[in-house]
Amino acid sequence: MDHFSHRRERLARTLADEDLDLLVVSHPVNVSYLTNFSGESSWLLMGRERTLLVSDGRFTEQIEEECPGLEMHIRPPAKTLQDAAGEVIGKLGARAVGFESGHLTVREFEILKDAAPVVQWKGAKQRFEKMRAVKDETEVEQIREAIRFAERAFDMFRAMLRPDDNEKDLSDALEMYVRRAGGRCTSFPTIVAVGPRAALPHCPPSRHYVREAELLLVDWGASGRFYKSDLTRVLVPRKTSTLHAGGQAKAVEPKLLEVYGVVLRAQQAALAALRPGAKSADIDAAARQVIPAPGYGESFTPSVGHGLGMQVHELPSLRPGVDTMLEAGMAVTVEPGIYLPGWGGVRIEDDVLITPDGCEVLTHVPKELPAMLVEW
Numbered sequence: 556m557d558h559f560s561h562r563r564e565r566l567a568r569t570l571a572d573e574d575l576d577l578l579v580v581s582h583p584v585n586v587s588y589l590t591n592f593s594g595e596s597s598w599l600l601m602g603r604e605r606t607l608l609v610s611d612g613r614f615t616e617q618i619e620e621e622c623p624g625l626e627m628h629i630r631p632p633a634k635t636l637q638d639a640a641g642e643v644i645g646k647l648g649a650r651a652v653g654f655e656s657g658h659l660t661v662r663e664f665e666i667l668k669d670a671a672p673v674v675q676w677k678g679a680k681q682r683f684e685k686m687r688a689v690k691d692e693t694e695v696e697q698i699r700e701a702i703r704f705a706e707r708a709f710d711m712f713r714a715m716l717r718p719d720d721n722e723k724d725l726s727d728a729l730e731m732y733v734r735r736a737g738g739r740c741t742s743f744p745t746i747v748a749v750g751p752r753a754a755l756p757h758c759p760p761s762r763h764y765v766r767e768a769e770l771l772l773v774d775w776g777a778s779g780r781f782y783k784s785d786l787t788r789v790l791v792p793r794k795t796s797t798l799h800a801g802g803q804a805k806a807v808e809p810k811l812l813e814v815y816g817v818v819l820r821a822q823q824a825a826l827a828a829l830r831p832g833a834k835s836a837d838i839d840a841a842a843r844q845v846i847p848a849p850g851y852g853e854s855f856t857p858s859v860g861h862g863l864g865m866q867v868h869e870l871p872s873l874r875p876g877v878d879t880m881l882e883a884g885m886a887v888t889v890e891p892g893i894y895l896p897g898w899g900g901v902r903i904e905d906d907v908l909i910t911p912d913g914c915e916v917l918t919h920v921p922k923e924l925p926a927m928l929v930e931w
Contacts, residue, residue, distance in 0.1 A: 575678040577649040586599050588686075592618060608628070608629050649671075649674060650675060652675070653676075655679070698784065698863065703736075704738035709732075721763055722747045722748065726747045736824055746772070754787070756857055756902070768792075769791065771791075772899070783863060788920060789903070818902065821855075822889055854892060859873045
């Protein structure tokens with residue numbers, strides 16, 4: 556049995572506990588997680604004994620190739636996906652049906668109810684997302700692959716970086732490097748932020764040039780077929796005080812030295828706390844306990860991290876007030892940052908696997924500040 560069939564079998568065993576005859580899986584990521592299907596406009600109808608993928612003629616051959624043995628219902632062009640799904644639900648005789656209330660629109664749900672009027676509907680949020688939070692060995696390997704794509708791309712990026720490059724051109728170039736490195740695409744729009752613009756955690760690309768500032772924040776990730784990576788590093792292209800790198804004196808602004816050191820210590824504290832049985836909020840708190848000491852507490856506004864997998868943001872969330880118990884097999888980012896309007900920002904982000912006895916940092920891009928110095 557392949558791992559997709561195994562996931563469906565595990566899920567099917569829970570239907571009786573919830574007194575459900577059928578589950579409607581509508582979110583494309585969750586459909587892929589359960590089937591290996593990489594297309595769209597298709598819903599999975601999962602019963603206790605029978606599972607069907609409701610799709611259309613564009614994907615017939617693709618389903619046969621990606622999901623061998625999975626039963627499919629191909630709707631005619633004149634019928635909507637919701638109408639077709641409702642019709643199949645009726646034919647299967649389902650009476651109690653669960654659905655993804657966090658992903659189905661009101662309009663889609665209304666059509667579905669009209670198409671299957673005798674059904675009792677039971678919505679649930681994050682049913683599949685909770686299942687996806689703990690990765691199996693095949694998923695971890697795919698995350699490792701996505702990290703390798705991102706790291707190769709960053710090596711290309713650093714080699715080609717010049718003072719006359721601007722944010723927009725650099726973000727475009729890094730997205731191209733991700734593809735050249737083997738990635739399907741980037742995990743999200745690449746962030747390249749020059750100097751003061753690094754105070755914007757999700758800085759949109761502009762025409763500001765590298766030569767204009769003391770630091771360059773780069774937040775990027777690569778996507779493999781399904782799984783993603785997410786990293787952030789701060790490069791230092793221009794210097795004004797002394798730091799030793801490789802036996803040679805390099806110049807770095809004193810404030811950057813201080814802020815970078817605080818962020819790095821905060822990340823190290825969070826990594827030390829990351830283990831099975833810890834609570835999500837505890838990891839965030841471990842980082843925040845380091846950052847307020849030098850007076851930067853109010854400048855650490857985002858959470859310290861998030862789950863990573865088929866989506867770049869998924870469960871668990873490492874933020875205050877979240878009491879999720881962490882488990883071995885969860886993959887997360889750890890990314891504390893300090894953001895100072897008018898000056899800039901520093902964020903250090905790695906992808907991390909929670910292991911039975913602690914954690915493993917999966918990313919290998921150096922992060923000590925001497926390694927971040929850019930040579931012109």
